[in-house]
Amino acid sequence: MIELYVLLGLMIAGSLIAIEVKNLLSAVIAVGVVGLGLSIVFLLLKAPDVALTQIVVEIVAVILLIRATLNRDIAMKYCGRRPFGAIMGILFTGFVFVIALITFKDGLNLFGAPLMTVSQFYPQNAIEGTGAMNVVSAIILDYRAYDTLGEATVLFTAVVGVLTVMRSPGKKKEEDLQDSK
Amino acid sequence: MSKEHDHGMTIIVKTVTRLTVGLIFLYGIYIILHGHLTPGGGFAGGVIVALSFINLDLAFGGKVSAKIFSRGSTSVIEAFGGIMFLALALLGLRWGGFFDNFLHPDGEPGMLISAGIIPLENIAISLKVGAGLFAIFLTLITLQKFESEKK
Amino acid sequence: MDAYLPYILCLVLFCIGIYAVISKRNIIKIIIGVIIAEYAVNLFLILVAYRAGGRSPIFSSTQEILPEAMVDPLPHALVLTSIVIGLATTAFLIALAVRLYGKYGTFDISRMRELRG
Numbered sequence: 001m002i003e004l005y006v007l008l009g010l011m012i013a014g015s016l017i018a019i020e021v022k023n024l025l026s027a028v029i030a031v032g033v034v035g036l037g038l039s040i041v042f043l044l045l046k047a048p049d050v051a052l053t054q055i056v057v058e059i060v061a062v063i064l065l066i067r068a069t070l071n072r073d074i075a076m077k078y079c080g081r082r083p084f085g086a087i088m089g090i091l092f093t094g095f096v097f098v099i100a101l102i103t104f105k106d107g108l109n110l111f112g113a114p115l116m117t118v119s120q121f122y123p124q125n126a127i128e129g130t131g132a133m134n135v136v137s138a139i140i141l142d143y144r145a146y147d148t149l150g151e152a153t154v155l156f157t158a159v160v161g162v163l164t165v166m167r168s169p170g171k172k173k174e175e176d177l178q179d180s181k
Numbered sequence: 182m183s184k185e186h187d188h189g190m191t192i193i194v195k196t197v198t199r200l201t202v203g204l205i206f207l208y209g210i211y212i213i214l215h216g217h218l219t220p221g222g223g224f225a226g227g228v229i230v231a232l233s234f235i236n237l238d239l240a241f242g243g244k245v246s247a248k249i250f251s252r253g254s255t256s257v258i259e260a261f262g263g264i265m266f267l268a269l270a271l272l273g274l275r276w277g278g279f280f281d282n283f284l285h286p287d288g289e290p291g292m293l294i295s296a297g298i299i300p301l302e303n304i305a306i307s308l309k310v311g312a313g314l315f316a317i318f319l320t321l322i323t324l325q326k327f328e329s330e331k332k
Numbered sequence: 333m334d335a336y337l338p339y340i341l342c343l344v345l346f347c348i349g350i351y352a353v354i355s356k357r358n359i360i361k362i363i364i365g366v367i368i369a370e371y372a373v374n375l376f377l378i379l380v381a382y383r384a385g386g387r388s389p390i391f392s393s394t395q396e397i398l399p400e401a402m403v404d405p406l407p408h409a410l411v412l413t414s415i416v417i418g419l420a421t422t423a424f425l426i427a428l429a430v431r432l433y434g435k436y437g438t439f440d441i442s443r444m445r446e447l448r449g
Contacts, residue, residue: 001338004338005337005338005341008338008341008342008345009341011345011371012341012344012345012348015345015348015349015368016348018364018368019348019351019352019356019361019364019365019368024358024360024361027360027361027364028360028364031364031367031368034368034371035367035371038371038374038375041375041378042375042378045378045379045381045382045403046382046383046386046387046388046389046403047378047381047388047403047408047411048220048388048390049220049221049222049225049408049412050374050378050408050411050412050415051220052212052220052221052225053224053225053228053412053415053416054374054415056225056228056229056232057228057415057416057418057419059232060228060231060232060235060314060318060419061367061419061422063235063239063318064317064318064321064422064423064426065360065363065364065422065426067321067322068321068360068426068429068430069360085354085355085356085357086355088354088355089350089351089354089355090351090355092350092354093347093350093351093354096346096347096350097343097344097347100343101340101343104336104339104340104343105336108336108339108380109380110335110336111335111336111337111338111339111379111382111384112335112382112383112384113383113384114380114381114382114383114403114404115404116404118406119404119405119406120399120400122389122405122406123389123399123402123405124399126391127290127391129282130282130296130297130299131217131286131290131295131296131297131299132217132218132290132295132296132299133217133218133219133290133296133390133391133392133393134216134217134218134219134220134222134389134390134391135389135390135391135402135405136222136389136390136405136408136409136412137216137217137222137296137299137303138217138296138299139405139406139408139409140222140409140412140413141217141222141223141298141299141302141303141306142280142282142297142299144409144410145270145280145302146279146280147409147410147413148266148302148306148413149266149267149270151413151416151417152263152266152306152309154417154420155309155310155313155416155417155420156259156263156309156313158313158317158417158420158421158423158424159259159313159316159317159420161424161427162316162317162320162321162423162424162427163316163320165424165427165428165431166320166321166427166430166431219390220388220390222412224412224413224415224416228416228419290391290393310416313420314419314420314423317420317423317427320427321423321426321427321430
């Protein structure tokens with residue numbers, strides 16, 4: 001599994017570049033590198049459904065980020081880090097890291113040996129129960145379709161939120177506000 | 182910016198887009214319809230179909246894609262996908278329970294017509310995801326045009 | 333320690349995202365931090381599901397595939413929905429950032445605080 005470690009190292013390097021480089025366009029492209037590397041990691045971990053979804057979602061996310069940052073005062077203005085925020089960030093991140101390491105030692109299964117106590121039901125019964133050859137598709141649309149319904153609700157709420165936030169501001173409303181003041 | 186957006190990109194991009202956008206759309210349809218047999222499904226296929234329309238919008242400018250797919254029709258299609266998904270769930274109450282696979286033994290496993298309501302649910306999810314993402318994209322683009330016109 | 337190394341690398345990725353969210357002043361950098369942390373969480377769930385030498389959770393009509401040889405399909409299904417939700421929330425964050433830019437003319441959050449006064 002040496003290729004997995006190489007790709008994870010590439011993703012860590014890409015994310016460090018993404019958060020430290022000054023040009024925002026370069027940062028967005030570095031995020032694209034991280035996402036596409038993540039897609040190949042999913043493929044190595046035998047999750048082709050997730051890899052396909054990740055690669056197309058990554059392209060849409062990069063397009064949206066570039067459209068949002070392009071033609072604005074991106075590269076020139078220096079937005080540095082907050083010194084207090086940097087110290088607090090390092091402290092908090094180190095705290096999270098140590099706590100997570102202790103938790104990994106205690107309660108996590110070893111890499112390559114999943115706990116299948118519940119989910120071995122799905123591959124064994126998928127063809128008889130649903131007729132679908134793709135077990136992931138059988139889970140998201142038959143056994144756990146409630147989750148998909150909730151996902152559809154969240155997606156709808158996000159779309160409504162974007163439409164509400166981006167609605168062009170009415171002039172009349174501002175005049176009303178000034179009158180009331 | 183506004184004029185540029187209306188006219189789209191250069192002729193090279195336009196020609197390549199004209200040749201490939203149909204294939205991208207067809208690939209999305211394939212991913213949706215074969216979601217119960219091969220990797221993919223409603224989520225990935227819906228995003229691919231939305232990407233083909235985003236490609237049209239970026240290459241040809243807002244007017245061409247608005248002729249095919251306006252902001253009002255994205256709302257209608259997204260609502261249709263949600264209602265279709267919920268209707269399939271509620272129809273299962275007649276045979277056993279919420280989200281009951283009432284069409285199940287309808288074909289040999291491995292064929293295109295099989296797996297009961299799972300392909301229909303894939304189509305509903307893809308309509309919802311694709312139309313929702315394209316609506317988000319159109320909204321972000323339209324506000325940029327509005328701002329640049331103001332300046 | 334070797335059996336935990338992918339988890340630890342994934343944790344490093346998560347910590348980089350959290351650090352960007354806490355310490356950066358540019359809104360686009362904060363959104364990038366959120367995206368990286370979200371990728372790390374998705375990757376962690378898929379790493380937990382991996383079985384050494386396992387196969388993809390897809391049956392074939394021409395080839396015999398034992399259910400015992402498959403990787404865990406349940407986290408795959410949950411991560412599949414999580415990725416699309418992550419894209420929708422990212423779009424919402426971008427909309428908020430564009431709106432704030434239209435109001436204050438900058439992406440720097442510390443200057444927004446000064447302007448509010």
